[in-house]
Amino acid sequence: MRSDLDHLMEARGLDAIVVSGRAFGNPSLVYLVNGAGITQGIVVKKRGETPVLIHSPIERDEAAASGLPLVNMARYRFTEILRETGDRLKAMVELYRRIFADLGVRGDVGFYGTADQGQAYLFLTALAEALPEVRVRAEYDENLLEVARATKDADEVARIREVARRTCEVVEETLAFLRRHRVKGDLLVRDDGSPLTVGDVKRQIYRLMAERELDASEGLIFAIGRDAGVPHSRGRPEDPIRLGQTIVYDIFPRYAGGYFFDLTRTFCLGYAPPEVESVYRDVAECLERVVAEARVGVPARHLQQVACRFFADRGYPTIAENPETEEGFTHLIGHGLGLAIHEEPVFTDVPTNVRTLQPGHVFTVEPGLYYPDRGYGVRLEDVVWIDEGGEVHNLTPFPKVLVVEM
């Protein structure tokens, strides 16, 4: 949680943190600037103090929306630093030297935010050499920003609920769109009698998202039949929409200051084969079982174990026994959700994963069973939130019904 930042810095022995880079694809920066619409920035926070945002002069309005104390980059006259140093890397080091001097930053400083990995390596290596009064610090696993972001406060949960509401509307409207089409043989057809395709449906979904200001930048999964049997297959645009085939519809839009939602339902139009019905019931039951196990203090990896054991007990292959299986349950049971589509907590079932579930955690529970060679796959995904009192809430108010009557 934002209010934990000082505590987390203290636990890591950090005197200050820097979060920087372009805002696009940079959830830790977006987090610290409270979703302000800047394209890039440098946030410096000393322990016990409010973060300061150093922003581009042409983004001063958007920077102000962060609510943070501002420093206009223009004052550093970066092009003059470039002229003096004659080298962009040296100029960046000199810029940070001046910023740190102005803000009184010294001691152990942690660095976060996305960048080109090679450039980050060179920059932080050079900075560590050039600034004797600063110790460059970083964390590889569960870094400070990832841990802070993992537990959501009330405002963040309200935003996630709003994305949830709009996402459910889109899924409901997608089903209405499908139902509006005629059936010819086992195909859905357009007004002109030609087959409705995955591409048509996806275009409609993108329209429904845009009308609700949902950002679709991470794409969309609408995969039918065999493709539904490969978890991250996005669906082939030319595939016709056929009755009785599983459709995995996985939608993960962003809205309201950058928060994601993530919802998966599996549908069969008209009817479902008995085998699919049976697999669907097992997946739905697994989801309930896993959610029932979620509570404060439980190891995150325990949820993965519960899902694998549940499916193994019913005779399905799982990655627990065969990490290379492409049939049965082939992926993680869930992931944290927030300003990134995948974030803390992580549910990998290894002894080194000592994460436990905490108040404020928001994460997906998404069991699935996949049989690409038999032409189907089933996945169901809800989002769960553990509130401050430890109560577990399902944030996905969308029913689980396999067959869509046509």
Place this chain on the structure above:
Amino acid sequence: MRSDLDHLMEARGLDAIVVSGRAFGNPSLVYLVNGAGITQGIVVKKRGETPVLIHSPIERDEAAASGLPLVNMARYRFTEILRETGDRLKAMVELYRRIFADLGVRGDVGFYGTADQGQAYLFLTALAEALPEVRVRAEYDENLLEVARATKDADEVARIREVARRTCEVVEETLAFLRRHRVKGDLLVRDDGSPLTVGDVKRQIYRLMAERELDASEGLIFAIGRDAGVPHSRGRPEDPIRLGQTIVYDIFPRYAGGYFFDLTRTFCLGYAPPEVESVYRDVAECLERVVAEARVGVPARHLQQVACRFFADRGYPTIAENPETEEGFTHLIGHGLGLAIHEEPVFTDVPTNVRTLQPGHVFTVEPGLYYPDRGYGVRLEDVVWIDEGGEVHNLTPFPKVLVVEM
């Protein structure tokens, strides 16, 4: 250009390159996987050889769309490596050791692609220590991937032209949408007589983009009056649409394998004040002047100098003489455009910027004059491409007309 990769590796003394990370916000990875819809991956390319994509098992279909030779990550059994090493950083180093051994990678290896900066620093430092047969290499400025991406081949230009066509349609339809509204006093009003707002127009633009499958993930600028006078102000949703005020409309969608377009026009609805008309003419003339100076071999910084000199000659303040000015011409004349909205070439006017314009470069030319205290700003932006024969093409087939008749 993609076909330059081996040559660029040789010039830098690199035996291999690694481009990795999540695909979102990672244009160098998207480039090497040819826009395939994976969410993460590791691409390894040895000099003189085809790149290899190491992909998640659940993304095998999307990975195949890259056209690259594939290695399924499942074969490395990463969770077992995690168990053995007991630490995520050590496990990543061990994973790369195994990948490099399998692919015969040794010698000088360059690293690219976005990551958390602190994690990248720790990872590459640890890798350099752990693998004696590998020298970790990186470049801070104009890195290999940035340079390769900067010069577009025919396929890339065709994709950018397609985004251009759709973007122009959206702008045309936005004007039609505005014209469909009634005028009451100096305001545009909705059917119910209440004022049309910036928020309404933006929602319509997002709809128009979605209908054309344009991804709006980087947002949109539609700013009126005083806000038009601050280059990166995105516009306040509650602002009413008023006649006679400048509207800066800057749209930068993504489509067709991830390529961006970038188009800015300034409009006044109904009429324009004489001062704005005069400034508009100067901005339009500056744009023409700068495009006329673009040719192979010209230093990139020369275009910035041309724009600043042009405006200074007409009595406008510029950042050339005062880097802190917030009036007049206050930003760079343009930026490279491709899989990132801002990429090479860079036009900063400093002696260390020795970049010259090259065949294949695609970049924006976007002069602007800003007077926030007088309540207006004007920017015009076209995209220019230098073809293999050195001919300069304007890729923005959209007229420059200030006043929109109502």
